[in-house]
Amino acid sequence: xxxxxxxxxxxxxxxxxxxxxxxxxxxxxxxxxxxxxxxxxxxxxxxxxxxxxxxxxxxxxxxxxxxxxxxxxxxxxxxxxxxxxxxxxxxxxxxxxxxxxxxxxxxxxxxxxxxxxxxxxxxxxxxxxxxxxxxxxxxxxxxxxxxxxxxxxxxxxxxxxxxxxxxxxxx
Amino acid sequence: xxxxxxxxxxxxxxxxxxxxxxxxxxxxxxxxxxxxxxxxxxxxxxxxxxxxxxxxxxxxxxxxxxxxxxxxxxxxxxxxxxxxxxxxxxxxxxxxxxxxxxxxxxxxxxxxxxxxxxxxxxxxxxxxxxxxxxxxxxxxxxxxxxxxxxxxxxxxxxxxxxxxxxxxxxxxxxxxxxxxxxxxxxxxxxxxxxxxxxxxxxxxxxxxxxxxxxxxxxxxxxxxxxxxxxxxxxxxxxxxxxxxxxxxxxxxxxxxxxxxxxxxxxxxxxxxxxxx
Numbered sequence: 319x320x321x322x323x324x325x326x327x328x329x330x331x332x333x334x335x336x337x338x339x340x341x342x343x344x345x346x347x348x349x350x351x352x353x354x355x356x357x358x359x360x361x362x363x364x365x366x367x368x369x370x371x372x373x374x375x376x377x378x379x380x381x382x383x384x385x386x387x388x389x390x391x392x393x394x395x396x397x398x399x400x401x402x403x404x405x406x407x408x409x410x411x412x413x414x415x416x417x418x419x420x421x422x423x424x425x426x427x428x429x430x431x432x433x434x435x436x437x438x439x440x441x442x443x444x445x446x447x448x449x450x451x452x453x454x455x456x457x458x459x460x461x462x463x464x465x466x467x468x469x470x471x472x473x474x475x476x477x478x479x480x481x482x483x484x485x486x487x488x489x
Numbered sequence: 490x491x492x493x494x495x496x497x498x499x500x501x502x503x504x505x506x507x508x509x510x511x512x513x514x515x516x517x518x519x520x521x522x523x524x525x526x527x528x529x530x531x532x533x534x535x536x537x538x539x540x541x542x543x544x545x546x547x548x549x550x551x552x553x554x555x556x557x558x559x560x561x562x563x564x565x566x567x568x569x570x571x572x573x574x575x576x577x578x579x580x581x582x583x584x585x586x587x588x589x590x591x592x593x594x595x596x597x598x599x600x601x602x603x604x605x606x607x608x609x610x611x612x613x614x615x616x617x618x619x620x621x622x623x624x625x626x627x628x629x630x631x632x633x634x635x636x637x638x639x640x641x642x643x644x645x646x647x648x649x650x651x652x653x654x655x656x657x658x659x660x661x662x663x664x665x666x667x668x669x670x671x672x673x674x675x676x677x678x679x680x681x682x683x684x685x686x687x688x689x690x691x692x693x694x695x696x697x698x699x700x701x702x703x704x705x706x707x708x709x710x711x712x713x714x715x716x717x718x719x720x721x722x723x724x725x726x727x728x729x730x731x732x733x734x735x736x737x738x739x740x741x742x743x744x745x746x747x748x749x750x751x752x753x754x755x756x757x758x759x760x761x762x763x764x765x
Binding site: 339342345351368369372373375376379384385387388389390391393394397398401404450451452457460 | 501502505506509510513514515516517518519533535536539543604605606607608609611613647654675676
């Protein structure tokens with residue numbers, strides 16, 4: 319567990335920088351904003367203590383918020399997603415549970431499992447985020463379309479990133 | 490007592506979650522107010538430094554375009570200057586102390602961060618308190634509207650973009666002076682909605698919409714956009730769709746307009762309200 323810390327630290331910095339300086343400037347038709355930084359929460363180890371999980375999520379959301387001057391918005395959505403993570407993991411666990419020494423990544427548990435896992439959590443995160451951003455229910459449908467499209471885009475990016483990880487490991 | 494502790498230990502995940510969530514929502518609500526908090530100020534100063542560096546890079550890309558725009562504006566201003574000279578040939582004229590009657594003061598600033606894809610968009614400018622910017626000042630680009638200054642720190646300030654669901658502006662139809670309230674509809678960075686224009690007003694697609702000057706923030710006659718389409722709403726008013734003249738995706742240099750007599754206007758208006 320200890321030896322993973324430097325790698326996650328680097329992951330954290332890279333994801334925040336990519337989100338703030340690249341992805342925040344992307345928008346397709348004023349509708350679709352990918353939020354790739356949630357990948358960090360997705361790939362944390364299975365054994366992480368629950369309090370640390372929430373704390374890390376809070377810190378991650380706050381870092382994104384600092385750069386977007388939307389204090390509290392990403393923080394609350396990311397904490398919400400981290401809260402759901404243990405329950406989702408329990409819900410879709412394979413028959414013989416999770417093996418030790420593995421991480422919740424595509425290469426350990428396969429594409430179908432990973433897509434299900436990331437889709438649920440990313441959708442929950444985006445749902446929370448977009449509704450708290452507009453802060454009203456009057457444009458319910460428009461917001462919902464934004465949630466769905468952005469979730470699809472983020473899931474797509476998350477899957478691509480998994481193949482990056484995979485290639486790195488083989489070297 | 491022991492069972493209580495056990496219980497708390499068992500649900501500590503939920504408790505922590507609620508704690509974090511309440512804290513972050515509280516932060517969010519505090520920042521939804523019109524006035525900045527110290528925290529936002531801190532983050533602005535902090536991220537403003539980063540954004541300025543990034544923006545330095547970005548500027549080079551649009552340099553040609555920006556140059557051309559400046560040249561065009563220069564030509565226009567020179568033309569105006571020329572025409573004032575010509576009308577100046579009257580021999581006897583009273584001396585007009587221009588600084589006495591000066592109402593608006595312009596300051597130029599550069600945008601270091603801008604967004605158009607949220608529901609509440611803000612811009613960051615590279616000037617702040619030390620350069621004379623104050624909250625409630627108007628921001629324009631090339632004579633058309635951009636937003637209003639929300640908060641200032643020492644060297645940076647944030648501007649509520651016109652593309653923000655919370656901002657409402659008093660606007661009027663240029664040709665006949667009917668005025669109403671303009672707000673963004675959240676549907677893309679090129680359109681907005683003008684309400685409260687009565688049905689008997691004679692309007693057509695293509696008419697110019699300008700600021701009314703009825704607030705102490707904007708001078709009269711700043712270009713907002715052109716009528717794209719309109720329809721009747723609730724029987725007595727038009728709902729007019731406006732095509733904005735400002736290209737929010739392509740903003741770089743802006744002018745900040747300070748109203749030197751803002752305090753005077755606000756004072757006398759609050760006195761009138763008190764007497765009611």
